[in-house]
Amino acid sequence: MIISCYNEEHTILQVIDEVSAVLPQAHIAVFDNNSTDSSKSLVLGRIQMLANSANIDGGGGTYQSFIESSAPESKNKVPKTQDFAAKINVESKRAESKRLDSASLDSPANDTTLFNATSITPTSINPASIIPTSINSVSTIMPNGGRLSLFSTTTQGKGAVIADAFALLDADIYVMIDGDTQYDTAFLPQALAHFCQNQLDMLNIARATINDSVHRKGHSFGNKLLSTAAAIFFGKNFGDMLSGYRIFSRAFVKSFPAQSKGFEIETELSVFALQQNLRVDEIEAPYKSRPEGSFSKLHTFRDGFRILFMIFQLLFTERPLLVFGFLSVLSFAVSLIIGVDIFMEFLETSRVARFPTLFVCVGLGVIGVVLGVAGMLAHLVVKGSKEARRMAYLNHKKIL
Template sequence: MQTLPETSSDTLNNASSEINSDAQGPKIAVIIPCYNEEVTIARVIKDFREALPTAQIFVYDNNSKDKTSQVAADAGAIVKQEIRQGKGFAIRRAFSDIDADVYLMVDGDATYDAQSARKLIDKVTKEHFDFVNGARIHDSSKAYRPGHTFGNYMLTRAVSLVFGRQTEDMLSGYKALSRRFVKSFPATSKGFEIETELMVHALELKVPIAEIETPYKERPEDSFSKLSTFKDGYKITRMIFHLVRIEKPLSFFLLGACALFALSLILVTPIFIEFLRTGEVRRFPTAFLAGMLGVSGIFSVSTGFILDLVQRARHEAKMLHYLSIKPYQGEDS
């Protein structure tokens, strides 16, 4: 395993002070989580440095086994190590470490268009959006795997159905986020499901959301994707399920109650008909099971109402925390 000591705390503090020293414009931090991207990371840093000359570029190396850290440091990025494996951990660490007005998230695989960065950032600084998504458009069949295209479509639609629709490409790794959004985001994701969690947080708080189409390219030769169509799709689906249970408990438990009541009704109906005809209950175990399912349905409804009250309190607390963070005051404010 190729290792490189973290950029020292003095270096990071100096970098933060450099970000804070630019009084003529927003403090921009480009965050690049990486795992085994030595082939592409220098190119990504170069492209974004040219597109955003005043921004600070942070690379969070997530246990790379190649020379990603060394190449990134040689290219002039501020390199940090995140030993907990997963993109979610790297993003969580970056949001905690860095203080800026605008956070630009991008992957280190050289597939995103650096020239679109200014458009995303302007949406935050000039039009005061908190969440700006870079929706990927491409003209190459190699840019996406067929399974990823279909999976992205289905998962985006699933989130839209439950939480509302304001994006066409939920799983894009290219986003511009305001400081007040980042510092009020309680990240829990470990891996690639972080994009889903970010989107749901934005939809639940009803923050200003925008989306801009950006060109998307295939990976360069000798560069390999870390995505797994089925494994990551399962993790994202599980995250959606978890977020529905947490953010929409009443709907979640009412749906469960309906299933329990329906099953109870199916079991008890023939027993009830037989009782009306003969005056006897011959299948007592089935009748007992039907009764228990009905009681479980009642408990499910009660649980949903209680958790809904708890969620409303949590939502209000998150909103108050979000509103307590001062938004970026640009020239147009």
């Protein structure tokens, strides 16, 4: 469960509680993105509270927790018990029960290791398998069997958060959601069932507004405009291409080359799925109003132009033959329009009186040829890139 968080002190704990209530055994990974309010402190406080509760339970406790120290530790050293629980046994029956996990960290050990985490799979928790990592994060096992982790992404932007999450977390199913309580988490079990039954690679959960005050008019218009543009250029029409509520397969996540830094990440995710011919679908879920004190981080015009620029950038990188082919035909067309008069005049007088116009005509013709060749070469490069992505996808694909 990937929760992006930037200045969400009024809502982040509520989102954690809501997710934990509907998916009690999920791994909830909160990615703080340089919050300037108390969001990070609140999540850290919740982790510390859960870790202290584990300490109170003693050796008979049913969960295990770890937290990083401020000073470097040796590779094999485990934090002390008084520093938020070092070693608590997990009941074997509980460890063998099936669980939905949205992530299991897998990073190599090194001499500057500060963090320790258990190896969690969708079917079991193995507290004996300790995987050290140097990632700036804290984590604890919750009483209901799930895990709560806090990561820090220093590069600003939602795209950077998703890139970090996809790189650091290892799971069979990933759920992406914002930390603002606007998305209906009660809908998750139904969405996950739909996702698994249809063996999807991405499920886009479109926002069904329950009242007109939820969306600003500029946001709604921009969303429709950008969704329509993406549908024209890349195929399938998503009703809400900019939704931040999505479910992904492991194969999708591990083959996705995240490039975006900001809110344009949703556009990149959608276009990637369409260009790779992955199994995608879209369903609607209620979209609620923000609570008092919480505000949107999306800037209507600035982020709208960024998303539009991302669409055109993806056109060049994903469909170069279309772009360069269009420019090539355009150059030839202008060259022919300009050259008709010169050609007709030459037939009548056997002379060329307007050499500058002739040079422009010939130049545009040459540019058209160059653009056509460039488009074909770029198409071959992109085709090879798509094949490599497909192989990466197949290496991680399995039936859920």
